Amino acid sequence: GESVGLHLPTLSVQEGDNSIINCAYSNSASDYFIWYKQESGKGPQFIIDIRSNMDKRQGQRVTVLLNKTVKHLSLQIAATQPGDSAVYFCAERGTGNQFYFGTGTSLTVIP
Amino acid sequence: DAEITQSPRHKITETGRQVTLACHQTWNHNNMFWYRQDLGHGLRLIHYSYGVQDTNKGEVSDGYSVSRSNTEDLPLTLESAASSQTSVYFCASSLTGGSDTQYFGPGTRLTVL
Numbered sequence: 025g026e027s028v029g030l031h032l033p034t035l036s037v038q039e040g041d042n043s044i045i046n047c048a049y050s051n052s053a054s055d056y057f058i059w060y061k062q063e064s065g066k067g068p069q070f071i072i073d074i075r076s077n078m079d080k081r082q083g084q085r086v087t088v089l090l091n092k093t094v095k096h097l098s099l100q101i102a103a104t105q106p107g108d109s110a111v112y113f114c115a116e117r118g119t120g121n122q123f124y125f126g127t128g129t130s131l132t133v134i135p
Numbered sequence: 136d137a138e139i140t141q142s143p144r145h146k147i148t149e150t151g152r153q154v155t156l157a158c159h160q161t162w163n164h165n166n167m168f169w170y171r172q173d174l175g176h177g178l179r180l181i182h183y184s185y186g187v188q189d190t191n192k193g194e195v196s197d198g199y200s201v202s203r204s205n206t207e208d209l210p211l212t213l214e215s216a217a218s219s220q221t222s223v224y225f226c227a228s229s230l231t232g233g234s235d236t237q238y239f240g241p242g243t244r245l246t247v248l
Contacts, residue, residue, distance in 0.1 A: 070238065
Protein backbone atom coordinates (compact mmCIF):
# COMPACT_ATOMS: atom_id res chain seq x y z
CA GLY A 25 0.00 0.00 0.00
CA GLU A 26 0.89 3.63 -0.08
CA SER A 27 3.12 5.18 2.51
CA VAL A 28 3.47 8.86 3.11
CA GLY A 29 6.20 10.08 5.37
CA LEU A 30 7.99 13.20 6.40
CA HIS A 31 11.73 13.76 6.43
CA LEU A 32 11.78 15.62 9.76
CA PRO A 33 9.41 15.22 12.68
CA THR A 34 10.10 18.69 14.13
CA LEU A 35 11.08 22.06 12.73
CA SER A 36 11.87 25.29 14.56
CA VAL A 37 12.11 28.61 12.74
CA GLN A 38 12.49 32.22 13.70
CA GLU A 39 9.51 34.45 13.23
CA GLY A 40 9.73 36.12 9.85
CA ASP A 41 11.86 33.41 8.28
CA ASN A 42 10.60 31.06 5.62
CA SER A 43 9.68 27.47 6.52
CA ILE A 44 9.99 24.42 4.34
CA ILE A 45 8.25 21.20 5.26
CA ASN A 46 8.90 18.09 3.23
CA CYS A 47 6.93 14.98 2.43
CA ALA A 48 7.80 11.81 0.55
CA TYR A 49 5.24 9.58 -1.05
CA SER A 50 5.59 6.11 -2.50
CA ASN A 51 2.79 5.70 -5.02
CA SER A 52 3.79 7.13 -8.36
CA ALA A 53 0.16 6.84 -9.48
CA SER A 54 -1.10 9.29 -6.85
CA ASP A 55 -2.70 12.18 -8.67
CA TYR A 56 -3.73 14.66 -6.02
CA PHE A 57 -2.02 15.96 -2.90
CA ILE A 58 -3.12 18.11 0.01
CA TRP A 59 -1.33 19.86 2.84
CA TYR A 60 -3.14 20.13 6.14
CA LYS A 61 -2.40 22.15 9.26
CA GLN A 62 -3.43 20.78 12.63
CA GLU A 63 -3.35 22.87 15.76
CA SER A 64 -3.40 21.27 19.16
CA GLY A 65 -6.83 19.92 20.05
CA LYS A 66 -8.30 20.71 16.65
CA GLY A 67 -9.08 18.89 13.47
CA PRO A 68 -6.88 19.13 10.37
CA GLN A 69 -7.40 22.28 8.35
CA PHE A 70 -6.95 22.41 4.58
CA ILE A 71 -4.08 24.66 3.50
CA ILE A 72 -3.38 24.04 -0.15
CA ASP A 73 -3.62 21.30 -2.74
CA ILE A 74 -1.92 20.36 -5.98
CA ARG A 75 -2.70 17.97 -8.78
CA SER A 76 -0.12 15.75 -10.37
CA ASN A 77 -0.19 17.69 -13.64
CA MET A 78 1.30 20.68 -11.83
CA ASP A 79 4.75 21.32 -10.34
CA LYS A 80 3.94 24.33 -8.23
CA ARG A 81 0.96 26.05 -6.74
CA GLN A 82 0.85 29.21 -4.68
CA GLY A 83 -1.56 30.44 -2.09
CA GLN A 84 -1.47 33.19 0.44
CA ARG A 85 2.02 32.93 1.99
CA VAL A 86 2.17 29.24 1.10
CA THR A 87 3.59 27.42 -1.88
CA VAL A 88 3.46 23.72 -2.62
CA LEU A 89 6.05 22.11 -4.87
CA LEU A 90 5.63 18.68 -6.40
CA ASN A 91 8.52 16.69 -7.78
CA LYS A 92 7.08 13.57 -9.35
CA THR A 93 10.47 12.27 -10.41
CA VAL A 94 11.54 11.69 -6.83
CA LYS A 95 8.02 11.52 -5.38
CA HIS A 96 8.53 14.48 -3.13
CA LEU A 97 6.20 17.21 -1.96
CA SER A 98 7.10 20.33 -0.04
CA LEU A 99 5.24 23.13 1.66
CA GLN A 100 6.86 26.52 1.86
CA ILE A 101 5.53 29.10 4.28
CA ALA A 102 6.74 32.63 3.74
CA ALA A 103 7.39 35.02 6.61
CA THR A 104 6.45 32.47 9.23
CA GLN A 105 4.32 33.79 12.06
CA PRO A 106 3.64 32.49 15.57
CA GLY A 107 0.16 31.48 14.43
CA ASP A 108 1.77 29.08 11.99
CA SER A 109 2.97 26.87 14.84
CA ALA A 110 1.19 23.56 14.34
CA VAL A 111 1.60 20.09 12.95
CA TYR A 112 1.62 19.95 9.17
CA PHE A 113 1.01 16.81 7.19
CA CYS A 114 0.52 15.86 3.62
CA ALA A 115 -2.04 13.57 2.10
CA GLU A 116 -1.99 11.78 -1.22
CA ARG A 117 -4.90 10.39 -3.18
CA GLY A 118 -3.91 6.93 -4.22
CA THR A 119 -5.46 3.56 -4.83
CA GLY A 120 -9.24 3.51 -4.93
CA ASN A 121 -9.41 7.29 -4.64
CA GLN A 122 -8.62 7.01 -0.97
CA PHE A 123 -6.36 9.45 0.81
CA TYR A 124 -3.26 8.40 2.71
CA PHE A 125 -1.86 10.71 5.32
CA GLY A 126 1.63 11.34 6.60
CA THR A 127 2.49 11.39 10.29
CA GLY A 128 3.21 15.10 10.37
CA THR A 129 5.92 17.64 11.11
CA SER A 130 5.63 19.82 14.16
CA LEU A 131 6.50 23.42 13.31
CA THR A 132 7.48 25.75 16.13
CA VAL A 133 7.87 29.44 15.42
CA ILE A 134 10.28 31.21 17.75
CA PRO A 135 9.29 34.84 18.41
CA ASP B 136 -22.22 28.89 8.36
CA ALA B 137 -21.94 25.33 7.17
CA GLU B 138 -19.82 23.15 9.37
CA ILE B 139 -18.98 19.67 10.56
CA THR B 140 -19.40 18.81 14.22
CA GLN B 141 -18.54 15.83 16.36
CA SER B 142 -19.87 14.73 19.71
CA PRO B 143 -18.90 14.06 22.33
CA ARG B 144 -15.53 15.81 22.23
CA HIS B 145 -14.23 13.58 25.00
CA LYS B 146 -15.39 10.15 26.08
CA ILE B 147 -14.16 7.67 28.66
CA THR B 148 -15.60 4.18 28.55
CA GLU B 149 -14.86 0.69 29.74
CA THR B 150 -13.72 -2.34 27.82
CA GLY B 151 -16.61 -4.23 26.30
CA ARG B 152 -19.09 -1.37 26.20
CA GLN B 153 -20.74 -0.18 23.03
CA VAL B 154 -19.88 3.39 22.11
CA THR B 155 -21.28 5.63 19.39
CA LEU B 156 -19.54 8.75 18.17
CA ALA B 157 -21.63 11.28 16.29
CA CYS B 158 -20.70 13.24 13.19
CA HIS B 159 -22.95 15.87 11.65
CA GLN B 160 -22.25 18.08 8.64
CA THR B 161 -24.33 20.87 7.19
CA TRP B 162 -22.47 21.24 3.89
CA ASN B 163 -24.75 18.78 2.12
CA HIS B 164 -21.66 16.79 1.19
CA ASN B 165 -22.22 13.38 -0.33
CA ASN B 166 -19.15 11.81 1.18
CA MET B 167 -18.27 11.27 4.81
CA PHE B 168 -15.29 9.57 6.41
CA TRP B 169 -14.11 8.38 9.79
CA TYR B 170 -10.42 8.32 10.71
CA ARG B 171 -8.45 7.57 13.80
CA GLN B 172 -5.27 9.39 14.69
CA ASP B 173 -2.59 7.78 16.83
CA LEU B 174 0.97 8.76 17.69
CA GLY B 175 3.38 7.50 15.07
CA HIS B 176 0.66 7.01 12.50
CA GLY B 177 -0.97 9.24 10.00
CA LEU B 178 -4.73 9.42 9.91
CA ARG B 179 -6.07 5.96 9.16
CA LEU B 180 -9.37 5.40 7.45
CA ILE B 181 -11.96 3.39 9.37
CA HIS B 182 -15.12 3.62 7.28
CA TYR B 183 -16.49 5.88 4.62
CA SER B 184 -19.72 6.59 2.82
CA TYR B 185 -20.41 8.05 -0.61
CA GLY B 186 -24.08 8.65 0.02
CA VAL B 187 -27.18 7.61 1.90
CA GLN B 188 -27.30 3.86 2.53
CA ASP B 189 -23.75 3.49 1.22
CA THR B 190 -20.97 2.38 3.58
CA ASN B 191 -17.52 0.97 2.93
CA LYS B 192 -14.70 -0.43 5.01
CA GLY B 193 -11.43 1.34 5.27
CA GLU B 194 -7.96 0.28 6.30
CA VAL B 195 -8.76 -0.31 9.99
CA SER B 196 -12.44 -1.21 10.10
CA ASP B 197 -12.35 -4.19 12.47
CA GLY B 198 -14.43 -3.52 15.58
CA TYR B 199 -16.20 -0.51 14.06
CA SER B 200 -19.42 0.01 12.14
CA VAL B 201 -21.22 2.92 10.52
CA SER B 202 -24.63 3.61 9.07
CA ARG B 203 -25.80 6.39 6.76
CA SER B 204 -29.50 7.04 7.00
CA ASN B 205 -29.35 10.65 5.84
CA THR B 206 -26.91 13.03 4.16
CA GLU B 207 -25.93 14.92 7.29
CA ASP B 208 -24.93 12.17 9.72
CA LEU B 209 -22.47 9.29 9.86
CA PRO B 210 -22.33 7.82 13.38
CA LEU B 211 -19.42 5.54 14.22
CA THR B 212 -20.12 2.64 16.56
CA LEU B 213 -17.60 0.61 18.49
CA GLU B 214 -19.46 -2.63 19.07
CA SER B 215 -17.36 -3.76 22.04
CA ALA B 216 -14.76 -1.20 22.97
CA ALA B 217 -11.18 -2.38 23.40
CA SER B 218 -8.18 -0.58 24.88
CA SER B 219 -6.57 -0.63 21.43
CA GLN B 220 -9.36 1.68 20.30
CA THR B 221 -8.20 4.46 22.57
CA SER B 222 -7.51 7.20 20.05
CA VAL B 223 -8.62 10.51 18.62
CA TYR B 224 -11.33 10.08 16.04
CA PHE B 225 -11.95 12.52 13.22
CA CYS B 226 -14.88 12.75 10.92
CA ALA B 227 -14.49 14.38 7.52
CA SER B 228 -16.69 15.17 4.55
CA SER B 229 -16.19 16.03 0.92
CA LEU B 230 -18.43 17.03 -1.93
CA THR B 231 -17.81 14.38 -4.57
CA GLY B 232 -16.67 10.82 -4.71
CA GLY B 233 -13.25 10.43 -3.13
CA SER B 234 -11.73 13.18 -5.19
CA ASP B 235 -12.38 16.47 -3.53
CA THR B 236 -10.79 17.96 -0.50
CA GLN B 237 -11.91 16.49 2.78
CA TYR B 238 -12.89 18.88 5.55
CA PHE B 239 -12.48 17.68 9.09
CA GLY B 240 -14.42 17.96 12.30
CA PRO B 241 -12.79 18.93 15.62
CA GLY B 242 -12.27 15.33 16.75
CA THR B 243 -13.38 13.08 19.60
CA ARG B 244 -10.86 11.84 22.11
CA LEU B 245 -11.88 8.36 23.22
CA THR B 246 -10.30 6.55 26.14
CA VAL B 247 -11.11 2.89 26.74
CA LEU B 248 -10.17 1.69 30.21
